[in-house]
Amino acid sequence: MKPSIVWVVYGEKATDACKRSRDSVSLWNTLPQQVVTGDIGAVSNKIASRHSKTTLLKRIKTDRALYLDADTLVRQTIDVGFEMLADGWDVVMVPSSNQGDDLMWHIGEQERRVTLGEMGYQPLQLQCGVMFIARNERTMAFWDVWHEEWMRWYDEDQAAFLRALKRVPLKIWLLGYPWNGGAVIEHRFGACRES
C-alpha cells in the first residue's frame, strides 16, 4: 500500500497555508494526500486541531503516513522517511530546537510543572509538526495514550507526547533539523496561529 501525506487543518490561516504545503509536496511525489478537518464541536480551532492530531491514527487510511503541520513546505524528496518506517521504525521525527531554558516554553505553567515532575528529569523535547508514522499496534496504543494525556489540559500537544512516551515507548528514529525547519522541510513555525 502506498503511504500518504496528512495534514490537520482548522481555520482560515491554516487552510491557506495547507494549500501551499500540499502544492509543495506535489512537486516531489504523487502520493495520496489527506486533509483532516471538519467540525468536531470544539470551542476553538486550536483545540479542534490538537484533538484531531492526537486521534490521527483513527483517521488515516494508510499503513504509513507523513504528518505535516500546515505551515510546512517540502523542498526536497521525502521518500526515504517512508523507507525508514518500512525498515521497522514506528515514528521518524526531529527534536525541537527548544531545549534547556526553552524547554516547553509554549506550555502552560501548570502543565509544564506537572510534566517535569512526572518525567522526573528534563527530557528531550520532540517537535510533533513533522512525523513519519507507521500505523501498527504500538503506535495505535501510543496515540490513544497521547490523546488521553492531551485531554488533561486540552492545550498544546508536545508535553502530552512526552508523557505518553513514558507510558508507551516507541521505536523512534531521530532525524536532524534539515527535516523540520531546514533544507528538506521548511517549517514556518507559528504561521497558522490565530491571534
Place this chain on the structure above:
Amino acid sequence: MWVQLVQPKSIANSGNQRRCEPGDWVDVGKQTALMWLADGSAQIPEALDFTHISGEMSGIATDDKELLTKRTAQFQDVKIEELTKPGLIWERTAWIDSALELRPELLPIGFGMLETWQMAVPLYDYKVLAIHYGEADEREKTKKVVRDLRCLMYDTRLIFARNEPEPNKVFELWQKEGGGLLAFLRAIYTVKPYILALPATWTTGRPKREA
C-alpha cells in the same frame, strides 16, 4: 538534600556559581531545599526511586574503575566493574567512558529510565549530524544502513541499557564495527531497540551562557 528544580537557579559549588535548569536534580542544604520546596521553585516527585543505582541488579561498567569510583563517591553502594571494551554486566548497566566529565546526579535518573526503555543515551549534538562526522568511507557505509545521513548521533560515552537481547546485539555490532559514533548509529538502526534519546547536556554539560 536532593530536590528537582522547577525554576532555574544559580548554585554555589566549591566557590563557583553553577547554572542549573528546571528538571535538574541538585543536592543542596536542608534549609535551602525546604525554602525552595515551600516557594515552589523545587520539588520532590514521589515516584522517583533512588534505589535503582544501588540495587543488586544494577551497576556501572567503565574503562577506569578507580576514576569512576571517585566520581560517583556520593553513591556509596554502587557497583563498578572495569571492562576492556563496552559491555553489559548487570540487569541494568550504565556504560561510562572515563573520559566523560560525569554529572553523577543524573545516574539515578538514567537507571530509572530503564523502567520504560531498553536503552537511554544522550544525543551527541543537536546540530552535528552524521553527514558532518567521520571519514567519507565510513559515512558512505553508514548511509547504506541508515538511508539518510541528515540524522542525529548518540554520545556513546554514557549508555544506560537493560541486559536484554536487543541492547546486547547493539553493543556487539557496535564493537564489531570498530566502535565510534557512526558504528553505534548503524548498530541502533539495524537492531531498533526501544531507545530513549536524552538531552545532549547529559554529556556536554549545561548550555554555555553569555555573561
